[in-house]
Amino acid sequence: MNRFNDIILKTAEVRLASRPKLLLVDDQPLNIRLLHEIFQSDHEIFVATSGADALAFCATQLPDLILLDVIMPHMDGHEVCRRLKQGENTRDIPVIFVTSHSDGPEEELGLEAGAVDFISKSASARIIRARVRSQLTLKYQADLLRSLTRIDSMTGMANRRHFDEMMEAEWRRCARDVKPLSVLMIDIDFFKHYNDRYGHQAGDDCLQQVAQCLQEGLTRSHDLAARYGGEEFVCILPDTPLEGGQVKATDLINAIRKLAITHEATELAGGIVTASIGLASVTPDHQHTMEDLISAADSMLYQAKRQGRARICAMQI
Numbered sequence: 001m002n003r004f005n006d007i008i009l010k011t012a013e014v015r016l017a018s019r020p021k022l023l024l025v026d027d028q029p030l031n032i033r034l035l036h037e038i039f040q041s042d043h044e045i046f047v048a049t050s051g052a053d054a055l056a057f058c059a060t061q062l063p064d065l066i067l068l069d070v071i072m073p074h075m076d077g078h079e080v081c082r083r084l085k086q087g088e089n090t091r092d093i094p095v096i097f098v099t100s101h102s103d104g105p106e107e108e109l110g111l112e113a114g115a116v117d118f119i120s121k122s123a124s125a126r127i128i129r130a131r132v133r134s135q136l137t138l139k140y141q142a143d144l145l146r147s148l149t150r151i152d153s154m155t156g157m158a159n160r161r162h163f164d165e166m167m168e169a170e171w172r173r174c175a176r177d178v179k180p181l182s183v184l185m186i187d188i189d190f191f192k193h194y195n196d197r198y199g200h201q202a203g204d205d206c207l208q209q210v211a212q213c214l215q216e217g218l219t220r221s222h223d224l225a226a227r228y229g230g231e232e233f234v235c236i237l238p239d240t241p242l243e244g245g246q247v248k249a250t251d252l253i254n255a256i257r258k259l260a261i262t263h264e265a266t267e268l269a270g271g272i273v274t275a276s277i278g279l280a281s282v283t284p285d286h287q288h289t290m291e292d293l294i295s296a297a298d299s300m301l302y303q304a305k306r307q308g309r310a311r312i313c314a315m316q317i
Contacts, residue, residue: 019044023063025054027072038125051075058090070099078113085114094135152227155211163226170238175284182245182281184235185301189274189309191231193265217252242281242316249277249312276304279314
């Protein structure tokens with residue numbers, strides 16, 4: 001096993017040790033009780049006694065794995081599984097059918113619905129635990145791989161792909177809630193001069209320090225800082241009007257200056273790394289697009305550079 005795969009596996013093992021969340025779905029109390037006894041010591045257990053209750057639960061919080069009975073009134077396990085796989089937030093939850101039937105057609109239906117495995121109700125506790133642990137390991141490995149595709153490998157912050165996804169999600173949310181959305185476009189001043197003077201390794205270290213500074217400066221859980229490309233970064237500030245965006249931009253531009261990274265090749269006074277920021281804010285509606293907001297922030301960044309850099313330019317759309 002190579003080093004990368006070893007990291008993936010070890011990370012999955014760490015998550016397995018932190019009480020995975022299991023949702024038990026069965027209309028029979030006895031079956032629920034038996035499964036609860038098997039997993040209660042090392043899993044966080046949640047219970048639903050109908051398909052509708054299971055879907056309602058998953059709409060508010062996401063279990064790591066679902067043990068789902070096939071035969072239930074009103075909505076059987078196959079239909080529950082199909083609906084879960086159609087949901088953007090629930091499609092990756094592994095579903096294991098717990099059933100008294102083990103014939104081929106039954107398993108074929110379950111696999112077509114999206115199940116990852118079957119467990120017989122007569123199986124031993126050891127077998128049930130092993131099957132669940134195996135599927136949780138696979139899920140955690142897949143989760144980590146998906147997260148790695150959204151991380152910029154050099155800075156460790158969100159990458160352009162993750163930014164695009166979160167920008168679209170926050171645009172829709174702010175439009176629905178009639179809330180303002182602000183975007184900061186951030187560029188390190190005279191970064192090419194920095195690379196020419198100190199070399200690309202020092203340039204990478206500079207980018208990493210600035211990236212960490214930006215991430216630490218966004219204290220709300222729903223804010224996002226991402227690397228946009230080269231020496232350019234972008235921040236999404238949901239529920240933030242222009243005035244709030246200006247306050248945050250000022251904090252960030254000052255925090256970058258306080259890093260006091262030596263930059264003798266800059267054309268600005270002070271001889272340290274500085275940044276320029278373009279800010280744009282809008283309350284999303286049908287008259288505007290998120291591309292309009294990003295373009296406006298980029299335009300303000302260009303204006304900040306033309307006016308001398310190491311400053312903030314802002315506009316309300």
